[in-house]
Amino acid sequence: MTQDEAILLLEYVASACPAQRISEFTPDVWGELFAPYHLDEARAAVITVAARQPFVAPADVITEIKARREERIELAHVVYDGNPLETGAESAAARRALIRAAADGQLPPRTPAAALGTADRPALPPGETGPYTARVAAARAAVGQATPTAREGVVNPRAIPCRACQALPGVSCDARGRRMSDVHPARLEDARRKAAGLPPLDPAEARAAEDRIRAASAAALAQHDTTEEPS
Known part of the structure; x- marks a missing residue:
């Protein structure tokens, strides 16, 4: 989020919470706090927070943003199989x-x-x-x-x-x-x-080879059972 976007976010907060105090330095602080996040997700978080409490603190908004990001990660079922050629x-x-x-x-x-x-x-x-x-x-x-x-x-x-x-x-x-x-x-x-x-490899040929291996294993096992001396 840019500094200009932080100002837009604060205007959004002021509209949602008219009684909240905003000073001339508030945009600078919010700009630093919300730099890692996107404006759209911050706006959505502000609405969620403002719906349950009269004032919107940056910590509450960031907590909401992180919760929604963790939820998206979980729902995406992220799996990275990698590449054997990469470090x-x-x-x-x-x-x-x-x-x-x-x-x-x-x-x-x-x-x-x-x-x-x-x-x-x-x-x-x-x-x-x-x-x-x-x-x-x-x-x-x-x-x-x-x-x-x-x-x-x-x-x-x-x-x-x-x-x-x-x-x-x-x-x-x-x-x-x-x-x-x-x-x-x-x-x-x-x-x-x-x-x-x-x-x-032709799938039919592969299946035939597997069948031959299984048949040979079964025959070897049967031969072992018939030649084994009784205890």
Whole structure:
């Protein structure tokens, strides 16, 4: 908020609370106190505070602003999955920027993807694939980053979608609604193939390979059970 905006805010306060005393130095003090905040959110906070008490103190307005910002952060369900190629400092800065964007209202409220059924998830904008919304792209745009892309010769599983859990590029895999620290083996295999310049594995072929592995495991277990000596 600028000094001129602080004067406008005080005029708003004077209209809401005519009995409140405002001196010639009040705009200077309010300008310093409200410098980190936006005029619109301060005005909304003034209305809320003035509706419950006869005078509007800066501390009460700032408390209201912070409460609404924390609420927006909570409703946005901020998740920053990061990029394996960025440094720890870059990752921390990007997460702070993402949280700030949520507090400013740049990220709309959302229901965590894990809590939604496939049929309940919103439709995707043109050009995007997967069962989630465009929030990943919007979030990364808010912090000045693009969604990770796969590069030849570099194995970065999070740069490609996961066919096991349908996670989009830049989003961690999840298992039963919980974010995984690692990725699904299928996603890692797909990333390795892409880095090697190989075509994606055919889903039918992948399922057939998994079935063969399960059948071989079952046969080995059965063989072990039949050859085990009785105690």
